[in-house]
Amino acid sequence: MERISTDLCIIGAGSAGLSIAAGVAQMGAKVVLIEGAAMGGDCLNYGCVPSKALLAAGRAAQAIRRGAPGVQGAEPQIDFAAVKAQLAAVIAQIAPVDSQERFEDFGVQVIRAYASFTGPREVEAGGKIIRARRFVIATGSHPTIPPVPGLDAIPYFTNETIFAQTERPEHLLILGGGPVAMEMAQAHRRLGCAVTVIARSRVLGRDDPDASAVVLAALRDEGVAVLEGCEIVRLRALAQGLEAVLSDGITVTGSHLLVATGRTSAIARLNLSAAGVAYTDKGVTVGPNLRSSNRRIYAVGDVAGGLQFTHVAGAHAGVVIKQVLFGLPAKQATVVPMVTYTDPELAQIGLTEAQARAAHPGVQVLRQEFLHNDRAVTEGKTTGFLKLMLLKGRPVGVTIVGAGAGELIGLWALAMSAGMKVGTVAGMIAPYPTRGEISKRAAGAYFSPKLFDNMGVKRVVRLVQRLLP
Template identity: 50%
Template sequence: MAEIFTPDLCIIGGGSAGLTVAAAARAFGASVVLVEKGAMGGDCLNTGCVPSKALIAASRHANTHNVSALYGVRYAAPKVDFGLVHKHVHDVIDSIAPHDSVERFEALGAKVVKAHGKFINARTLEAGETRIEARRFVIATGSSAAIPPIPGLDSVPFLTNETVFDLTEKPGHLIIIGGGPIGMELAQAYQRLGARVTVIEMQDPLSKDDPELTAIALRRIEDDGVVVRANTGVTGVAPADGGGIAVTVEAGELRETVTGTHLLIAAGRAPGIGDLGLTEARVKHDKRGIAVNAGLRTSNRRIYAIGDVTGGLQFTHVAGYQAGLVVRNALFGLPVKNDTSIIPWATYTDPEIANVGMTEKDAREKYGDKFKVLRWSYAENDRARAERETSGMVKMIAHRNGKILGCGIVGAHAGELISLFAFAIANGLKAGSLLKFVAPYPTLSELAKRVGVEFYHDKLDNPWIGRWTRLIRLLP
């Protein structure tokens, strides 16, 4: 006979979204059942953000010899031990894993059920030998690598983000299908670690970001040796003669075959909606994910959905943000709204690319010509010059009334710098607010002040300013 639980909250998925809900709900004294069939920590910890950033860190050190001569320091070419790189990546995962473990959440007072969960009706979830009849449910099952329908793909071995971090030997020639953030981050990392890398992208690489910014990053990636085949489709995959993998591509009338030793599929993400019993739960969904309203409720008012499974912005920090909204609404009945305009995101290539709010294209579509584009180059920043990190810029979008609408940054530590602009946008601040803080010298944060000054640059031509300054000179 099935064991029955009746908690305040039942959370399906033990990734960043689900764990944040569980921890917060327990902090407020709510009873919680957490259902997770796989590894705790989800994609971010085990196959996503954490291992990829650890690998990028290793590749940055491997690249030191290529740039150190600029500083008067010379190194011999590095010897990369992929077995130790693999150990480094998994050591980082292991160091974080206890924070996301079953033991920690059971110590917090949550009941953790290690089984696949499936709704059997609109009010009940079945997981192994357990049935959960919760007051509210939260679906946080994340996403997985989308596998495109490429002819012949089933005839060759291929990697995804779920398996690429298990490599213990250097790929001879890694072919990556997909030039989005995951594909380009890993392409540059593996190239710096000594592999040959070719990226095949059917559109423009990093096409979701501002092309003025991505052009700067893509130049560096190609300078590192990555071959980027933009606007190129894949028409087939097959085992290559003599071993390896042959990828047939076409760009316009050009058709050719690219041969490599390894193939990585990085062609987007698919929401984790399989076999959840969503139809039985009366939850509307399609191949893009689960439909939710502004308060993250599904078509079944007892059930919320957050994170990648909703098909929106697929970032760990978005999942954490949405988890906080659900806790406020589900436990306290407070009105909430999922506001994506305040969400920053970053791509951890070198240089990094970061964005928040509107791009220039977005602003033009909404405001016509009633906005300003303000730019300031890293080359005009003393810290960037000292570090020889002058390839980059800050590009801020502001309404004519001064309200900051968005910002994009490409350059060193862009992922850190974007937080200042995210704070400004979340609090409805104007460009003038960037002039009201003092940045230590020399730091990259001075870039924010300089782009704020740029908002007022055209006002210096106002004839009244000249008249006023002449008047002030007459005063004793």
């Protein structure tokens, strides 16, 4: 069996693993990258990239339906197979950036196989033993399949298979109520499918309930049937499609089923016990610096057991690079923006209103409606709001629901990560008319009572006016 010695061995060629491999190799270290599945990981092949392309197609279809004042709407002509072909084209366009050839050009040795630890400093992959000074586990996650009676006897989609479906589902049943479920529900409805969402609890249950209610209302208005607080007692295949029997006795039938009930960290193949790496069912147990119980082994991205977002994985890459290349201390960020890409979008950073009130009794909550934003009014997209949670003049959380919320949350990510006071945002000049003005207006609302409802300020102003020539 061939033996390889290297400075760093990375297991997993998704967002985090590729970022680390590129950075470390280009700065002179020897790198082995191991990947048993597709280069680019879940985000490129089954997640962010195809899902946002599908949402874009749905958005285009909906724009035709809606029309505009003076512009007659019409039912769009949708070629579902062509939409899916475009998804494949988008993936193919991005794929060279994540390709094996590109990373080999960086000097990375790429092994296309699954890895398993054989000891604290060695893994086996593809008939090779790799011994490294440091390891990074970046194996990501895979769809969680719930123990629903009858599920194992019927065909179903997950995010790993739904994008390859070229025939339009007549009636798509979606099991789950999180961001993926809601995004896919809206996209498929807009592309001509009947859609029913079956959720065990409140949809988008981790989000601010005021904001998730706005998204839910929008989807229902478009014709998505959403059943909340429902347990599936049994699934059964029919001659055409399937039926789901719910705990309240209701039976729902559909042509296809998508399971979108969360994700599980991909650790089963790794033999972590042989490496002395502690783990739970959430993933590898790591400290703030992403180091595992084996000081030579780090875990990044979904497999590290925290927030499962591509931008988190990318940030983890920087944390690890500082440590393995330069021996510098580094910790993962604690304030991370999150976006659900429905229409309207829902974005969150820091604490929700409920979390902020529970943690900080003195928190101040300010709210601005898109109804009062001139750009939103001109485009007829006034649904939604920005909610700003402040503690002693500093933001501790921001919720935005509305058109472009994912873009707007970036300003608050900067403000919170830099420890800015709200006056910095209030004092900026925002171009007019833009949705970005809603952030400035929310920040300015913090000062309004101090300026306009303060008798002391008014007395000073009157005195100055008498003294001025």
